[in-house]
Amino acid sequence: MRHVRDLSRRQFLVRAGGTAAAVPTLSAILDACSKPGASVSGSEAVQIARPDNPVTLPMTGEPIATDTPIEQGATIQILNWSVYMWKYVINQFVQQYADNGIKFSGISTFNNMDEGVQKLQSGKIQADVFFPTIDVLGKLVAADLLQPLNHDLIPALQQDNWAVFQNPYYDQGWRYSVPYTIYTTGIGYRRDQISDEQIHGMDNPWSILWDPANKGMVGVYPSDRDAMAIVLMKNGITDLNTSNDADLEKVRTDLLAMIDAVNPRIAYDASYNKLQNDKFWVTTAWSGDVVAGWGYAAPYTEAAYKGYGYWFPADRKGPIDNDLIAIPKNAAHPRLAHEFINFWISFRHAMDNFSWNGYQPPQTQADVNALTHTQGLYNKQSSSWAAPADYVAPWMPDAVVRESDFGIGYREGPLPPDVDDRWHQIWSEFTAGVGS
Amino acid sequence: MSVPSGAEPVRRGPRRSHRATDEGIHYSRWFWPSFTIPASIWLAILFILPLYTVISIAFGTVDPIFRGPLPVYEPWWWSGEQFGRVLGDSVSFYRIVYIHTFEYVVIASALCLVLAYAVAYYVARYGGKRKTILLALLIAPFFISYLMRMLAWINLLDTEGYINKILTFLHLVPHPIDWLSGRPSTVIMGLVYGYIPYMILPLYAFLDRIDINLLEAGRDLGAGPARTFFRVTLPLSRPGILAALVIVSLPMFGDYYTNNLLSGSPKTTMLGNLIDDALGSTGQGNKAAAFVLILMVLVLIPMLYYMRSTARSLLTR
Amino acid sequence: MSESVLTAPKTSALPRGGFVRRRLRNPWRRPTILATITWGYLAWSLIPLVIAIAVSFNASRSSSTVHLFSLQWWWTDPSDSLLHDPELHSAVIQSLRLSLTTMAIVVPLGVAFALGIDRWHGRLATGANFVMLLSFVMPEIILGVSVFFVFSFLLKFVPLGSTAQILGLVTFQVSYPVIIVRARLLSIGKEYEEAAMDLGATPRQSIRAVLLPLLYPAIFASAAIVFADTIDDFVTVRYLSGPVSSEPLSVKIYNFARGQPSPAINAAATFMLASTIVVAFVAYLLYRAFTKGQRTGGLGDLATRL
Incomplete structure (x- = not known):
């Protein structure tokens, strides 16, 4: 096993x-x-x-x-x-x-x-x-x-x-x-809470991470680049290595808003364990984590196995690596x-x-x-x-x-040191729990 | 020279050849100092030097390619840039983390004290024949890993765990409570749970030493039990209380795992989490060092207080 | 309960007034509230422990509900049981290795320091003593991080892993024997030693034949404390671990707790609990054997040295 x-x-x-x-x-x-x-x-x-x-x-x-x-x-x-x-x-x-x-x-x-x-x-x-x-x-x-x-x-x-x-x-x-x-970064979700149709039918499925209906059940990877890439995607910004002040300010505002909206928890097992075990309903997710998640879906019944899903834009315009x-x-x-x-x-x-x-x-x-x-x-x-x-x-x-x-998706690449600092800064504010 | 002569009368027993021992007739001058050399060297290399390294990193620079910290060991080349930034952030957005940390530690220490004092007092004063078994039970938590006990709590507090099962069974709450969804109260409970054994035992030792005759004297002079407690026992145990408070609150200031395990929400981030997170991420070594330095300064006063009182008790006991 | 009946006549003459008042004024009453708090506390502190142990005998994989009884997680499961999981083996062994080694280094180091600092006075001594006490009160995360940094930058020849872990642990623990032994030294005084020397013993002989035996209770107590504290150590050890094989059980538990808990980890912790109790019991027997005639009161005496 x-x-x-x-x-x-x-x-x-x-x-x-x-x-x-x-x-x-x-x-x-x-x-x-x-x-x-x-x-x-x-x-x-x-x-x-x-x-x-x-x-x-x-x-x-x-x-x-x-x-x-x-x-x-x-x-x-x-x-x-x-x-x-x-x-x-x-x-x-x-x-x-x-x-x-x-x-x-x-x-x-x-x-x-x-x-x-x-x-x-x-x-x-x-x-x-x-x-x-x-x-x-x-x-x-x-x-x-x-x-x-x-x-x-x-x-x-x-x-x-x-x-x-x-x-x-x-x-x-x-x-x-x-x-x-190879993998994409998308959204993992509980299918018993959010149906496949529901998430696929949303205008902006990325925003499900801010949905107060899931308050207390939202998981985020302890990975600033990936979490912030998702915020950029939510805002329709496709440069995942952005150094644009306005873009970064949006990321900052949205991340901090997430704290107030859903009180997210930071966990690296968000999408391969906590999602499978009903501790989280929506998570930031690497495709590979969700795919391998069945091994963690206690109590290993069919219902547990079918309990979670993965969403990534149908037009494949999302983070890939x-x-x-x-x-x-x-x-x-x-x-x-x-x-x-x-x-x-x-x-x-x-x-x-x-x-x-x-x-x-x-x-x-x-x-x-x-x-x-x-x-x-x-x-x-x-x-x-x-x-x-x-x-x-x-x-x-x-x-x-x-x-x-790989011709459609967006790549996270290395950042120049000064940009890297600014990204870190925003992430620090998020992890410090600066809410309203 | 040796023990101050003022301390001399306190000593019990015959002190016939005091001069002989202390002034080196029997012992050569370096006899006793040599005993302290191994541990002193050890601490110089593995305690003082590391602390200096932390300062050198906090005031050091960053390597241009991999963004790792580059310590600067010469104080005249120290740069306040990295440290200044952390300080600036501490005043702005990290402020809330310091406030949380302080709140949690103060509340948890206070709860620890009330609970620990009651338990220690009971065992010391009324333990009677059961004293040994009570002590064994008080020591028992030390024998199983702290993290294992935290793990047990995670399972107890789970929405499908026993706590919620009992609460819903008794109809105390309509729905299971999501204890683990980032609640400060859960974190504080975890802190109390984790550190209280460290408080009970020293308090017990202290209370156990209080002379029962003093209490009886108080009672004979007409004081009621409440008065005896507040006028005799409590003042007598004050040094013990303060020492025990320091003993539990210092490590709480640096705790990150209780919080990580029982919450994980940014809303309950503590200073320890900032250190641990910075240490675990790329190019943040300077930040980790700066936070360590800040933590050290913050706990300096309680640390010095504790050391002074320990030194005193060693001198006067 | 019978005791309260016995003590009742003693004080019945004193207070006047109602029952509540009488209860309040009676200094020898059974302290119901305190007793409730104490037993409530013990339940609160021990129930998680009992559950943690019970889960290791779970017949299911669940860690939140107890389904007795199975030895699956101890040895019958061919891959995930304590007996068959090499990672858990190495974790348990690593925990024991770290704590025993640390104990073996810390005790002589600390006892020698305590002896020396007790009789050596002067500025240097004050300084050394200050540093020693400082290492005692310093929050562990500060110590762990700074030792990690020193091995990463200054003392690079020390590889992360067991060596670094032991060096860090000794630094963190060395003050325990110092403080405990010094307290004991103060209560002994210098008379025995002086007597021995008056009878012609050399300083070394007097230490070995007179002083050390008098210190045995304190030495045993500090060894026990260092062992118990090290086996559970997590902060220092985690920062200083290198390859996966150098992660002791505490670090493994942390990783499991944040990922997928398995009852096998409970089995490992229970095994550790059992072995600690055995070690503690043996130590206690040795303590009794070595300290005949000096003890004031068994476990209580030991506890007060904490």
Whole structure:
């Protein structure tokens, strides 16, 4: 059963990029660049990537040669969010490379992106693969912490993954990264309180988070970027990285108004646990959290399973994002790391992981229209769950991410420091409970 | 030199060779100081130095790429920019957090005191043969994790939990009450629950030491029980009360988990939450350090008071 | 109740007036109100504890309702029970490891400091004593955050995890034995030691043979307190934890409490409760054995040292 075990993965999904992550262990605050003369030359070195301003990251070295032999008897070192990968799939990898004597002894974990970067930087952990977010990618390259990928060793990207990730805006020519999971940020809701028709019929469904009818039952992620993106969406502002004073003032007013209107509570398990267990009726939600939420829907009856849904704009104009996999510069087994990435983003294994993880991989062979009525491997293996659990529940087609969405949806990107400060400031006012 | 001579008459028992021991005939000059060296070094490195680091971060700068704090260890290079901003925000929108924190702590400490005093008084004065079992029960909460007990409360207070079941069964309330939806009263209850054991035991120890003869003397002089209590017991236990108040209220000022678990609403944010949140988010390390510094200044007076009274009681007992 | 009957004649002659008045004026009456408060308090404080334990034997996954009786969460569940969940194992082991190690470091460190500071006077001593007391009253969050910062910036060679946690915990706990032992030293006075030295003992001998045995009650009491306080410590330990394996049970409980609670975590806490009680009982027996003839009154004596 997964209910307890994969909890921590979700806690840690609170992404970096200015999130107020209420995570179990504290982030190690970065000590990068405290030494003058480090390889980083300053903030100008990091270009801020936007879909309309694609960035080609500078080459900091050469990829490993294609004929590099696979390291023998290596223990693969994975540095990832705590419990973000199904161990079953990792074991499949170890079995496939049994001839090379590959071993696996556990994942080194971090609890938020700062800590991950810091572990990488300090050299305390020599990881073979690392799972960064888009907003730190440029910084990691600038700090010379990643190595360029050898595309010949990762054929799965071209074979199995969406074309949009063959040349992503944040890493043109995917020099350093491959995509891991894709997700949208929308609204999770209790279907017994708010019917599918009701929320889909609303003029502005985003505003349901302010509806006094749900007072005391509204959950918000402890993630300033995502919460504030939703406020922007509610106001019809589509620049999720806005530095416009009027926009930010609207965000501020609306966030503070939310406190008075519904007395929201901040929880990172808002949409995968509290929603499923009727503690919240409406939540800010990442699609992957809601998709995986059935594992938390105590008491595991059909009614509990069908009790919650996910809304995202039908025209797909909403916040969309993806996570990454990369290879650190100091990886001890770079060739094995390439094999691992290729394995992990190949169709079968990516889908197996999806069935456990709830976060969709951008797989071309996966018929996105079929995701709502086919079951993944995990669900078939799970003996404790009687109800059929599809990849995505049939009444949640909004949670399925399509390739075309990436041309339509809006991206949260890294913010320049001064803008970042202003965003933080507004979020601080919200968390301080400044009401009327 | 040693104990002030004024303290000498208080000492009991024969003090034949006082001069010999204290002036180093038996002990070499560094004999006793050497005992304190390991702990002193420990505290210098792991207590004083960390506090200095906090100051260096609060008055330090920010790294340009990852936005992490860069401590500045040389006081002459300190910059008040980061700290000034936090102070400014504290005056404007964080003010409400300070007010909440103060309200919750004061109310919770007062409730703790009333309850703890009653319980401690009862056990000390009327415990009788049951004293041992009562004490064991009072100590019992220390043996199971504080967080586990909070978890139990979350379940008790749930809309489908036992508290609501009982209340609705008895028709005391028409609908279950959403205790956990961000109510200050729930947070205060949690604080009282969490910290009161730390108050009962010292109060008990203090009350238990009050000489029963004094009470009887008061009664013999014609004072009623109420008068005896207010004129004798209460004044005698005043130092104990103040010390116990300090003991529970200081950690309450830094508490964030009770609030996180029982509320989670921005409406009940406390100073501890500000520290914990800042520490857990990107590029907010300076802010966390600044809040820690502010908290330290706020609790300085009660801390010094407590230390002075402890030092006194050690001298005069 | 029989006691009140016994004591009644003693005072019946004194007060005049109605029953209520008589009750109020009777200083030896059974204090009904106080008794009610006390037992009410005990119920309030212990019922959650009892429920927390009962839930660990739940036959369902629910943490809010008790459905006795099952050992599912102890060992029969093949993946999520205490016995079969490696994360819970490591959490329990980590909790015990942290508290035992901390206790082993703190007690000698603190006792030595108490002995030294009790007999050493002067400005330096006052300063050291001030810092020690300051570490006692400092709110834990201040200590936790500052130690975390020092390991992140200044003493970077200390990795987050068990080492950092123990270093932080010792700092937070070291004042307990100091305060308890000093109180005891004051009540002992210096006579025994002086007598020993008059009889020809060296300072070291007199400490080992005379003073330390006299301090055993205080040393045991402080060890017990440090153990109990550390096993439950959360703030310092959470800030200083590194890999998941370094998260003790308290941190796990916090994470579970904010996510999906499982009765298995209750089982782990109950197991911890049981082991703490065993440790406390053994300590109590040792305490009795070591302190024969010095005790004033068992548990009460121990409690007053808190």
